[in-house]
Amino acid sequence: MGTDDVAAPLAEQLRARGLRLTAQRARVLAAVAALAHATPEAIGARLREEAGPGGSAADTSTVYRTLELLERLGLVWHTHLGRGAPVYHAAERPHLHVVCSSCGEISSAAPDLLDEAAERLAVELGFTVDVGHVALSGTCRACRDRAGTESP
Numbered sequence: 001m002g003t004d005d006v007a008a009p010l011a012e013q014l015r016a017r018g019l020r021l022t023a024q025r026a027r028v029l030a031a032v033a034a035l036a037h038a039t040p041e042a043i044g045a046r047l048r049e050e051a052g053p054g055g056s057a058a059d060t061s062t063v064y065r066t067l068e069l070l071e072r073l074g075l076v077w078h079t080h081l082g083r084g085a086p087v088y089h090a091a092e093r094p095h096l097h098v099v100c101s102s103c104g105e106i107s108s109a110a111p112d113l114l115d116e117a118a119e120r121l122a123v124e125l126g127f128t129v130d131v132g133h134v135a136l137s138g139t140c141r142a143c144r145d146r147a148g149t150e151s152p
Contacts, residue, residue, distance in 0.1 A: 013073045024058045028066040029090075032076050037087040037097070037106045040064050077132045081106065094132045100140035102147075107140070 011021040027050070031043045038046070044063045051057040058066065067088055070076045078086040081099045087106070095108040111131035118129040139147075 013075070017073070019069075024062060025066055025069070028058065028063060029070055029075060032067070032070070032088050033090045037079070037081075037089050039085040039087055040067055041085065043067070043088065079133050079135050081135045082137055091132070096131050096134040096136065098140075099135055099137045100143055101137045102139055102143035105140050105142075 014021050014025070027047055028043060031046045031050075032038065035042060035046060040060060040063045044058065044060050047057040047063070048055075067076060067078070071078060071088075075091055076088050077091045078088050079097050080086045081097060082101075094111045096111055096114060098107045098109055099105070111134075114129060114131060114134065118131075121127040121129055
């Protein structure tokens with residue numbers, strides 16, 4: 001998703017709230033979409049890379065502020081994957097995250113995989129699961145295969 005692909009919907013939402021579309025806001029949203037699950041630092045690094053040696057790119061604090069705004073607008077979501085900064089991803093569709101504790105690979109999974117657990121949490125605890133923020137840690141198939149362990 002390029003900057004032009006995100007500009008029109010972003011501009012509409014910003015105008016509706018009395019804000020304006022800036023090039024930095026469009027670039028940050030495009031970087032989030034391109035990187036899938038990235039920390040603010042990784043998004044900033046991508047913007048600096050895209051700007052090139054003589055170009056201008058948002059600093060880390062601007063990236064954080066922009067991500068907060070985009071999340072308030074419902075265009076991005078964040079997820080805490082265990083350690084470090086949260087990762088951001090486009091708010092296109094709810095999904096849960098599975099994170100390999102060996103290699104760090106992040107995969108997306110359909111939220112209905114948690115339907116039964118979410119239903120039990122709702123019935124037993126009155127708790128509603130926000131699937132867009134769920135991160136499960138474990139070991140991916142490739143790491144299990146490398147270790148020679150059986151899959152569950």
